Amino acid sequence: MTQLTAAGEQAGPAGEEARTPGPVTSTTGPGALPETGLAIATKGLTKRFGAQVAVDDLDLRVPHGAVYGFLGPNGSGKTTTIRMLLGLVEPTSGSRSLLGMAIPQQATVALHRVGSLVEGPAFHPYLSGQANLERLDAADVLADPRTTRARIGTALERVGLSAAAGKRYRAYSLGMRQRLAIAAALLAPRDLLVLDEPTNGLDPQGTREVRSLIGSLASDGTTVFVSSHLLAEVEQICSHLGVMREGRLVAQGTASEVRGGGTVSLHLVTAQPQEAAAVLTALGVQSVTTHAGEVRGIPGELEPEAIVAALVRAGVGVRSFTASSPSLEDLFVSLTGEGFDVSG
Numbered sequence: 001m002t003q004l005t006a007a008g009e010q011a012g013p014a015g016e017e018a019r020t021p022g023p024v025t026s027t028t029g030p031g032a033l034p035e036t037g038l039a040i041a042t043k044g045l046t047k048r049f050g051a052q053v054a055v056d057d058l059d060l061r062v063p064h065g066a067v068y069g070f071l072g073p074n075g076s077g078k079t080t081t082i083r084m085l086l087g088l089v090e091p092t093s094g095s096r097s098l099l100g101m102a103i104p105q106q107a108t109v110a111l112h113r114v115g116s117l118v119e120g121p122a123f124h125p126y127l128s129g130q131a132n133l134e135r136l137d138a139a140d141v142l143a144d145p146r147t148t149r150a151r152i153g154t155a156l157e158r159v160g161l162s163a164a165a166g167k168r169y170r171a172y173s174l175g176m177r178q179r180l181a182i183a184a185a186l187l188a189p190r191d192l193l194v195l196d197e198p199t200n201g202l203d204p205q206g207t208r209e210v211r212s213l214i215g216s217l218a219s220d221g222t223t224v225f226v227s228s229h230l231l232a233e234v235e236q237i238c239s240h241l242g243v244m245r246e247g248r249l250v251a252q253g254t255a256s257e258v259r260g261g262g263t264v265s266l267h268l269v270t271a272q273p274q275e276a277a278a279v280l281t282a283l284g285v286q287s288v289t290t291h292a293g294e295v296r297g298i299p300g301e302l303e304p305e306a307i308v309a310a311l312v313r314a315g316v317g318v319r320s321f322t323a324s325s326p327s328l329e330d331l332f333v334s335l336t337g338e339g340f341d342v343s344g
């Protein structure tokens with residue numbers, strides 16, 4: 001594993017205590033539950049398809065109230081993980097819980113509080129957004145028909161489609177279609193939303209709409225778990241990130257913890273590389289190398305100002321000096337071993 005930081009705990013939204021059931025009694029042994037008290041937790045979650053390991057020993061930790069970006073290239077195991085979380089596919093081994101409840105043992109109760117978008121619902125093109133939601137709600141045995149209209153009204157309002165509720169689905173833009181799919185996931189009050197690639201196939205405007213919708217859902221206190229192979233789409237709205245590579249979680253934590261995993265390196269150009277290298281080494285800079293008129297090293301905790309001052313004191317002429325962290329893009333490429341499609 002290149003880097004793995006513990007997911008930072010994030011204070012849950014006000015009223016979370018009331019919404020969160022008591023902890024599930026944990027056991028030991030192969031069927032042991034993962035840690036509860038998290039919105040999503042998995043322990044050693046693994047899925048094999050024949051000889052292929054699609055998801056390998058996954059320990060996810062998604063705190064209540066987080067917007068968790070589940071990132072990774074195509075084929076890295078995101079959808080398989082989500083399908084296991086929602087009880088749509090059985091893991092080969094390992095355990096998982098949603099909102100502190102074990103899946104599949106407590107799936108009926110847990111999943112009623114979880115809205116999901118995995119394979120978008122099939123909408124009827126000639127029916128309005130409102131009528132489509134009525135059909136979906138009627139098909140849900142747990143939904144109370146007496147409150148259908150009110151719940152649909154609330155869901156449409158939450159995704160900003162109230163004004164377009166009577167419009168036929170076929171006249172909706174791509175962004176509106178995806179927002180309707182999210183409204184379908186919101187037909188009951190949800191504490192957790194699990195969205196698999198919600199911006200897939202959307203144009204930039206649709207992507208912006210969905211991204212801003214996710215941000216507003218999260219600001220209401222809903223925990224959002226959103227997968228994407230497009231870094232730029234989710235990084236702005238995520239409080240936490242998990243990065244998948246070939247079925248394994250190679251980084252996890254708060255967005256700043258994951259970003260902070262990149263090592264700062266320094267690069268200076270000078271006519272006196274040997275003298276400069278001696279100064280850097282004496283200061284404690286690690287891995288100092290020289291090549292032609294260039295010196296590189298890893299400053300660790302040393303401040304760039306202190307390094308430059310020491311060089312000046314030693315009479316080393318510095319033509320240029322740079323201390324840089326890798327961009328999030330560079331970091332992800334190094335974590336996943338391949339390029340993310342960062343532009344979408």
Ligand SMILES: Nc1ncnc2c1ncn2[C@@H]1O[C@H](COP(=O)(O)OP(=O)(O)OP(=O)(O)O)[C@@H](O)[C@H]1O
Binds near residue numbers: 052053076079080229
């Ligand atoms: N039902 C299945 N049978 C066999 N192999 C599968 C099945 N489902 C997924 N896989 C394989 O498991 C691996 C992980 O696939 P998965 O769909 O979970 O990845 P992903 O990160 O969601 O990628 P994408 O964004 O392309 O959907 C892939 O190599 C895929 O081919």
